[in-house]
Amino acid sequence: MENPPVTGDLTAPAPVKEILQKACYDCHSNETRLKWFDHISPGIWLVASDVQHARGAMNFSNWDKLSKDQQKAKLFESLNQATFGTMPPAQYTALHPSAKLTAQDIAVLKEYLATQIPKTEPTxxxxxTADNQFATWTHxxxxxxxxxxxxxxxxxxxxxxxxxxxxxxxxxxxxxxxxxxxxxxxxxxxxxxxxxxxxxxxxxxxxxxxxxxxxxxxxxxxxxxxxxxxxxxxxxxxxxxxxxxxxxxxxxxxxxxxxxxxxxxxxxxxxxxxxDFVFTNGIDFSAGPLGAPSKSDLVNKAASLPKTPLFDTHGWKVITSFTDRSHGTTYMLFGNDSAAQAARAGQTTYPQGAVLSLVAWKSAEDENWFGATVPGALQSVEQVTFSTEHPTYDRYDGPALNKAPADPAAADARVAYIVQQRASIMP
CATH class of the missing domain: 3.50.70 (Chalcone isomerase)
Structure with a gap:
């Protein structure tokens, strides 16, 4: 089979490049080097088809045709495939053992890709732009x-x-x-x-x-x-x-x-x-205040969605989510129907009967995608109830959701913080 010209190869540190060349380039580049037995019919037809398909999915020899974001996305996807042993395929490494990736190879790739994760700076x-998009959406x-x-x-x-x-x-x-x-x-x-x-x-x-x-x-x-x-x-x-x-x-x-x-x-x-080809099996909906479920139950160290003594968030709508990366905390803001409707309309005040619930989890490493985080162990639940002119605030801490002592000054500050959270756009 023919090898088309290389128009723009991947640039990476030598150890990274060597790992990718030994494990990926025979299929995912225009530098395919077949073994003598790969040329024997009808095997060559299968090999040619596999290489053509692989080049279509990702081709290191045409790397210059991808944007920087696309290049990075392909590398992280490749690491994910390699980590779980999907690539190189077992049927390929059985005949080409030199293409097998070792634990050390995976570690080198992870160390390199960790340097490719940009820091999200305030802009x-x-x-x-997000504010303008939200205003357009709410109208x-x-x-x-x-x-x-x-x-x-x-x-x-x-x-x-x-x-x-x-x-x-x-x-x-x-x-x-x-x-x-x-x-x-x-x-x-x-x-x-x-x-x-x-x-x-x-x-x-x-x-x-x-x-x-x-x-x-x-x-x-x-x-x-x-x-x-x-x-x-x-x-x-x-x-x-x-x-x-x-x-x-x-x-x-x-x-x-x-x-x-x-x-x-x-x-x-x-x-x-x-x-079943799904990256997360999601939140644990079991009754009662719970910490993080065991991995035997769920895939991703997924979070627990708790019940407090005063209300049950099951059936509520998510309003937004955010992450405090410096403290390793993941948040989701939920609301009952009236709260979600007000938030999504861009209202700055909530009607009587609206209830907001800000749930915090310890951020956990996503075991299924390098560099990503998901909700882990439950940390707290804060609720704001709009039943009087002055909203009431309650906080529950820890996996057991123990009610925190009342602190009016802290409560007012937390209510203001929770209420000012803007809804995520959901067209």
Whole structure:
């Protein structure tokens, strides 16, 4: 088979380049070096097909054709594939043992990619762009007549009213994510029946540009896209039982790419084959105040969504999420129907009967994606109830959710902080 010209190779430190060359370049570059037995028919036909497919997914010899963000995303995806042993494929390394990656190789790649994670700095222009997008969204100039994705999946506007699956902070891509699920998905999470997920389960993933404030807390900034994973083991049998669709921007006029992008999604989710191709099985919906569940129950050291003595957050809507990276804390702000409606309308005051719940977890390393964090052990729940002219504030601390002593001055400051949190855009 022919090797096309190299137009722009990857630039990386020598140890990193050597690892990628031995493990990846025979398939993912124009520098393929076949063994003598690879040339024997009909094996050569299979090899040629595999190499062509691999080059289409990622080609280090055409690295210059990718943007800097795309290059970084490909490298982090490659590390994820290598960490879980998806790449190089076992059937390849069986005949090409020199391509196998060692634990030391993985460590070298992680050390290098850790240097490629940018620090999210406060940017007034980025914050202003997010503010303008939010103002436009609250005035109704959002999604209308959204077209189905090329593979026939319809846009599902009600995802914003679904319960929360989880959230994540992805410094490698400079993004923040919120994941919600329909009733079938939430029932599966509650009952720990997500491997496999039942047919009819739908997961929605919202992606935002990470935006840091002056204190270094990272919030959901500009809305980037919403994507769906739809479980139908028969209809989507060619893509491991899941259908994929994405729409970009707040107006969502056009779906993401074309029908072939589902292959891109399948390739990215391939390492999760042991958990039905889903990166997180989400929040633990078990009753009562709980700390972080065991890994035997959930995939991602996922968070617990607690009950306090005064109310139950199950069924509530997520308003926003943010991360205090300096203190390693992940937050999600929930509200009952009236609170969520007011927040999403951009109101600065909340009506009587509205209740807000700010839940804090210790940020945990995402075991399924290097550099990302997800909610870990429960730290606290703060609730603000608007039942009188002056809202009431209660705080519960620790996995046991022990009620904290009253401190009026601290309570007023926390109420002001919680109330001023802006809703994340959900077109």
């Amino acid at each position: 007034p222009q980025r914050a202003a 109704g100039a959002a999604a209308n007549d959204v077209q189905p994705s090329p593979n026939g999946i319809d846009y599902i506007a009600d995802y914003k009213n679904w319960e929360t699956i989880s959230s994540s902070d992805r410094p490698d891509t400079g993004t923040m994510k919120i994941i919600t699920g329909n009733d079938i998905a939430i029932k599966a999470v509650r009952e720990h029946k997500t491997n496999p997920w039942p047919d009819g389960a739908i997961l929605a993933k919202l992606q935002y540009e990470a935006s840091a404030d002056a204190n270094g807390t990272v919030h959901n900034g500009v809305f980037k896209q919403v994507g769906f994973m739809v479980k139908d083991s028969k209809k989507y049998s060619k893509t491991q039982g899941w259908g994929y669709a994405k729409w970009n921007g707040t107006k969502l006029e056009q779906p993401y790419k074309d029908a072939s992008f589902a292959t891109e999604c399948v390739n990215c989710h391939a390492p999760m084959h042991d958990s």
